[in-house]
Structures are given as C-alpha cells and as structure tokens.
Amino acid sequence: xxxxxxxxxxxxxxxxxxxxxxxxxxxxxxxxxxxxxxxxxxxxxxxxxxxxxxxxxxxxxxxxxxxxxxxxxxxxxxxxxxxxxxxxxxxxxxxxxxxxxxxxxxxxxxxxxxxxxx
Numbered sequence: 001x002x003x004x005x006x007x008x009x010x011x012x013x014x015x016x017x018x019x020x021x022x023x024x025x026x027x028x029x030x031x032x033x034x035x036x037x038x039x040x041x042x043x044x045x046x047x048x049x050x051x052x053x054x055x056x057x058x059x060x061x062x063x064x065x066x067x068x069x070x071x072x073x074x075x076x077x078x079x080x081x082x083x084x085x086x087x088x089x090x091x092x093x094x095x096x097x098x099x100x101x102x103x104x105x106x107x108x109x110x111x112x113x114x115x116x117x118x
Contacts, residue, residue, distance in 0.1 A: 001026050003042055005098070007059060007105050007112040016109050020101030026118075027090035031080045037069035044114060057114045059106035066106060070099040 005022040006015050024041070032038040039047050044062060045054045051061050077092040084091065105112070 003029075004117040005041070005102055006115040006117065007109050008115050009109075010056075010058075010111055010113050015115070016105070016112055018101060018105045019108075020104065021097050022101050022105070024094055024098045025085075025090040027085040027087070028094060030083045031090075031092075031095070032069075034080050034083060035069070035072045035076060037065070037072060040065045040069055042116070042118065044116065058110070059112045059114060060110035062114055063103065063106040063110070066099055066102045070096065070103065073099065 003024050003026060005024075007018055007022075008015055029038060029042060032041055040062070044051070044057055044065075047054065050065070051057045073092060073095045077095075081092070
C-alpha cells in the first residue's frame with residue numbers, strides 16, 4: 001500500500017506528466033508524524049486554515065509546505081532513523097525523492113490541483 005500524489009490540470013482535470021516519483025510507502029507515515037508533516041503529505045485536505053479551498057489545493061499553495069518538509073527530513077532525519085521500517089520498505093531517501101519530485105512539479109505546474117490517493 002502506498003500514497004500517491006497527483007497533479008491535475010484545473011481546466012481539463014487530466015493528470016499531468018511529472019518528472020520523478022510521487023509515490024511513497026505508508027511504512028513511512030510514522031516518520032512523517034514524528035517530523036510534523038504527516039498531514040501535508042497524507043491528508044492536506046484535512047488541515048485547518050492552511051488552504052483557501054481544502055478540496056482543491058493548488059500546487060502553488062502547498063509548495064512552501066513541501067519545501068519545509070524536505071528541509072526537515074534533511075536536517076532532522078537522523079533523529080528518526082529508529083522509526084524506519086525493519087522490512088526495508090521505505091527510507092529517508094524515499095522522502096527526499098518524493099518531496100523533490102513534488103517541489104519540481106509545483107514549480108512546473110503552479111496552478112495544478114493536488115490529488116491524493118491513499
């Protein structure tokens with residue numbers, strides 16, 4: 001099971017082509033919780049007061065939060081290594097890769113709508 005982050009064209013509702021990987025294993029959700037960005041990745045539509053329309057979050061709105069999450073992983077990742085799944089499915093590099101791909105997609109498609117599939 002995994003989390004998929006899609007970028008949808010606001011006019012056509014087609015999913016946009018993204019460079020990189022925007023799929024992450026649910027095995028890493030404890031790390032996201034510990035580093036305080038679980039809601040931004042897994043449930044952005046449930047965050048209160050962050051977005052104008054939580055059911056249609058634009059990439060330009062979520063971009064600063066993805067950047068903050070990546071900075072947190074890079075700066076504090078060593079403090080949560082004990083939470084890495086023992087089965088090997090999920091690493092801090094997974095977060096780096098997915099967040100970097102999401103950041104690049106937000107820059108490329110700032111008006112796109114974020115769609116989360118859990």
